[in-house]
Amino acid sequence: MKDRLFADKGFYKKLWFLTLPISFQSLMLASVAAADAIMLGRIEQDSMAAVSLATQVQFVQNMMLMAATSAGSILGAQYWGKGDKKTINEIFCMMLRVSGLFSIIVAAGCIFVPQYLMLAFAHDKTLVSIGAGYLRIAGWSYLLTGFSQCYLTIMKVSDQPRRSALISTLSVLINIVLNAVLIFGLLGFKAMGAKGAATATLIARVVELILCIVSSYQKGFIHPEWSRFFARNKELAHDFRKCALPLLGASLLWGVGFTSYTAVMGHLGTDPAAANSIAAVIRDLVCCFCNGIGAAAGIVVGNELGAGHLERGKLYGERCMKLSYIIGFASTAIVLAVTPLVMHYMKLTPQAASYLKGMMIIMAVYMIGRTVNTVIINGVFAAGGDTLFDMYSLCVCMWGLAVPLAFLGAFVFHWPVLLVYSCTCLDEVGKIPWVMAHYRKYKWVKDLTR
Helix, strand or coil: CCCCCCCCHHHHHHHHHHHHHHHHHHHHHHHHHHHHHHHHHHHCHHHHHHHHHHCHHHHHHHHHHHHHHHHHHHHHHHHHHHCCHHHHHHHHHHHHHHHHHHHHHHHHHHHHCHHHHHHCCCCCHHHHHHHHHHHHHHHHHHHHHHHHHHHHHHHHHCCCHHHHHHHHHHHHHHHHHHHHHHHHCCCCCCCCCHHHHHHHHHHHHHHHHHHHHHHHCCCCCCCCCHHHCCCCCHHHHHHHHHHHHHHHHHHHHHHHHHHHHHHHHHHCCHHHHHHHHHHHHHHHHHCHHHHHHHHHHHHHHHHHHHCCCHHHHHHHHHHHHHHHHHHHHHHHHHHHHHHHHHHHHCCCCHHHHHHHHHHHHHHHHHHHHHHHHHHHHHHHHHHCCCCHHHHHHHHHHHHHHHHHHHHHHHHHCCCCHHHHHHHHCHHHHHCHHHHHHHHCCCCCCCCCCC
């Protein structure tokens, strides 16, 4: 009998229970970048563009953290479905060790050599100077982020997504309010511009980590048992590496690839850089729901696979795949609908405004591929530990096609800005047939627990 997509109320109750707070959390995090862009854009174009370029350092860090937290989420979801809290605690400690090491390295680079990091994204001296000043302060917040993300991940897989979303929301609201105060110099404070945005981020991250630690010791939550922090579980460590290493490879390929796109646009001039920075913020905001349902799909499907219900996990994966197409086309409509509002509000040069309008139209088509791939690859495939496919697809579609075309178009053939931007969006749409062919092999239908 054919499955009716919207007939299973229990499935959707659990899916939305996870999706809505995770999506809202993703929206709140993206709102910080939006607030930075809007507030700095009201001061001057250079500050907005410089901070957008500088935050690509955190973007790369987030890709590394994503490998560790996603591996923890994959295993944690399956062991939570099995009811094994002891193993989940060991997974928690592994995440903290790995994420902490990544964060220390990134923070050190931002604090001690920020100007060299900025040179990777722009050659304009003004952009480099503003961005370096931002990174010296923001680097401390990147250190704290590595630990707080581990706490928030464990909350999501242990049926506490609302607390995770609440903590993120509070920290984001603090960040946005302090942004206004410190960027513009309100309430008697000195106007700090880009450095004010960095200071606001640092204060918000301090509050976020404190709330995470306090929450973890409350009833119904999981906190790390520090006596086990450096303990070794060889079998679990092997499973963690088996999930994390392909995820790390995929995250770095994807993160460095996206950073390369930003670098290409930054080297084309301040107008393309400014337009691209705004388009990136809109993209991240619209992607929040697909990120949420992708994460929720991974947990829901993973719970069933870990509990040994392989056929039900397969059925849930099928439903999530179908939903991804519906959400993808809806995201396209949203991008087109908000384009006039964005064009009206942002203060840009006429040339930058022209670039932004074209980028929004191109991005509307890109959203279909981005949504489908996020839900299926990062959600359904990852739920069963099928993490290698993502790395292979990125090697072929992003690094074998999109990145070389963007670099050649920008620096060799000197293509128009919008054609170069189109190249940066090519990989997500182009790999949909490959993703669907791999999906039908059902290699992701696996129980990973021991």
